[in-house]
Amino acid sequence: xxxxxKALRYMSSEEFRVLTAIEIGSRNHSIVxxxxxxxLSHLRSGSINKHIxxxxxxxxxxxxxxxxxxxxxxxxxxYDHLALxxxxxxxxxxxxxxxxxxxxxxxxxxxxxxxxxxxxxxxxRLGRQSFRSVKLKRDYFRATQSPSWMYMSRxxxxxxxxxxxxxxxxxxxxxxPIDQNRHCVVMELVAAFPLRQxxxxxxxxRLYSQLMDLIVRLAKYGLIHGDFNEFNILLKDGTTPIxxxxxxxxxxxxxxxxxxxxxxxxxxxxxxKRRFGYESALYxxxxxxxxxxxxxxxxxxxxxxxxxxxxxxxxxxxxEHGGAAEQQENEGEEDDLPSDEELVYSSDSxxxxxGNGTSSGKNDSDGDSAGNDDDDYIVEHDRLGNTIxxxxxx
Numbered sequence: 001x002x003x004x005x006k007a008l009r010y011m012s013s014e015e016f017r018v019l020t021a022i023e024i025g026s027r028n029h030s031i032v033x034x035x036x037x038x039x040l041s042h043l044r045s046g047s048i049n050k051h052i053x054x055x056x057x058x059x060x061x062x063x064x065x066x067x068x069x070x071x072x073x074x075x076x077x078x079y080d081h082l083a084l085x086x087x088x089x090x091x092x093x094x095x096x097x098x099x100x101x102x103x104x105x106x107x108x109x110x111x112x113x114x115x116x117x118x119x120x121x122x123x124x125r126l127g128r129q130s131f132r133s134v135k136l137k138r139d140y141f142r143a144t145q146s147p148s149w150m151y152m153s154r155x156x157x158x159x160x161x162x163x164x165x166x167x168x169x170x171x172x173x174x175x176x177p178i179d180q181n182r183h184c185v186v187m188e189l190v191a192a193f194p195l196r197q198x199x200x201x202x203x204x205x206r207l208y209s210q211l212m213d214l215i216v217r218l219a220k221y222g223l224i225h226g227d228f229n230e231f232n233i234l235l236k237d238g239t240t241p242i243x244x245x246x247x248x249x250x251x252x253x254x255x256x257x258x259x260x261x262x263x264x265x266x267x268x269x270x271x272x273k274r275r276f277g278y279e280s281a282l283y284x285x286x287x288x289x290x291x292x293x294x295x296x297x298x299x300x301x302x303x304x305x306x307x308x309x310x311x312x313x314x315x316x317x318x319x320e321h322g323g324a325a326e327q328q329e330n331e332g333e334e335d336d337l338p339s340d341e342e343l344v345y346s347s348d349s350x351x352x353x354x355g356n357g358t359s360s361g362k363n364d365s366d367g368d369s370a371g372n373d374d375d376d377y378i379v380e381h382d383r384l385g386n387t388i389x390x391x392x393x394x
Contacts, residue, residue, distance in 0.1 A: 003109060003123065004077070005084055005096045007058050017041040018051040019082060022061055022074050026148070031064045031071030076125060079150050083123075083182040092179035092186045093121060105156070105247075110189065113178070120175070124153040124160070124183045124247070153183035155313045156247040161185050162305040163223075163246040166296050170221065173214070173242050190242050192234035195271075204278040210241055211268050216284050219261060222252050222295040228264035230271045250314065251297040261286040 021040035025032035060078035087093040091114035101108035127149030161180035176188035226248030234242040
């Protein structure tokens with residue numbers, strides 16, 4: 001998916017208010033009706049249609065029809081613009097350069113901050129190719145329910161930033177985390193090459209030992225990478241491994257911890273044998289009685305990425321990466337399944353860009369509520385937070 005930040009220069013504050021209103025309205029609506037957009041953006045309904053039309057032309061939102069009304073939904077390019085606007089306000093991203101990586105779950109760009117230093121912007125994009133079959137694989141998606149990929153992408157980015165930060169603080173070889181908003185993570189640009197691009201090593205045994213030691217060290221801190229392979233290991237100066245990509249990371253107390261640990265080990269053993277012709281009889285094995293130095297998963301949970309978020313994201317990641325691990329899940333975990341409200345998109349931000357979104361629709365001192373332009377309707381909310389519009393009795 002192409003990232004085109006040029007529209008940021010020409011978008012008005014009113015258009016961003018409309019875009020943010022659609023983001024907030026998506027919490028309880030698969031498609032957001034225009035009256036609700038007017039209510040949440042505090043703009044007069046007369047100007048809403050023009051702003052919506054401009055946003056559709058820029059391909060930041062899409063129009064869809066239901067059996068009851070025509071509504072609008074945010075697409076990834078619109079989500080990109082909301083995140084970039086917040087990051088630019090913070091000074092984390094002031095210019096966007098070339099794309100340096102693409103995968104089924106993310107796009108990676110070189111960007112620059114206020115100090116003009118080059119850094120990396122990673123945009124999580126769950127919902128591509130293989131992820132589109134998720135709702136066909138899992139029985140807890142009802143017939144009328146589909147997962148909100150933007151919400152899951154936000155969870156994925158939040159998790160990656162939280163784990164990267166705690167690992168960096170404890171001396172693990174990871175890029176320096178800089179900032180995060182919505183589905184975007186800003187991190188240090190490391191002068192290194194992916195291990196998959198390395199065809200020859202002078203001392204493959206030395207790097208092999210370093211990587212196995214890193215797997216063990218992570219386990220002693222209570223963590224398992226979950227996707228420890230040649231795609232997620234960078235080689236700096238030809239000798240120093242740098243670990244990246246953490247959305248799959250799990251705790252050593254996870255029910256399938258042994259499977260994930262052994263898979264990480266096997267990935268490295270297989271790659272070294274195939275690529276470098278190196279095979280060692282020595283490799284770590286998982287034991288439930290590890291002498292832990294720290295429980296970093298507990299520290300991550302304390303940082304704001306909760307165990308509930310972790311469980312929800314893990315289930316989505318297992319659909320893509322779990323394979324045999326999914327078959328090992330306990331049958332009695334139905335109570336942990338996310339509810340309907342949790343699966344729909346949850347907004348990061350309203351006007352404050354701090355992740356504290358609200359869908360109250362109340363009028364404020366510097367804007368007009370949609371209710372002033374639509375006196376024929378009463379806007380209410382049910383116990384689940386869904387917006388209900390009913391016609392006033394005459």
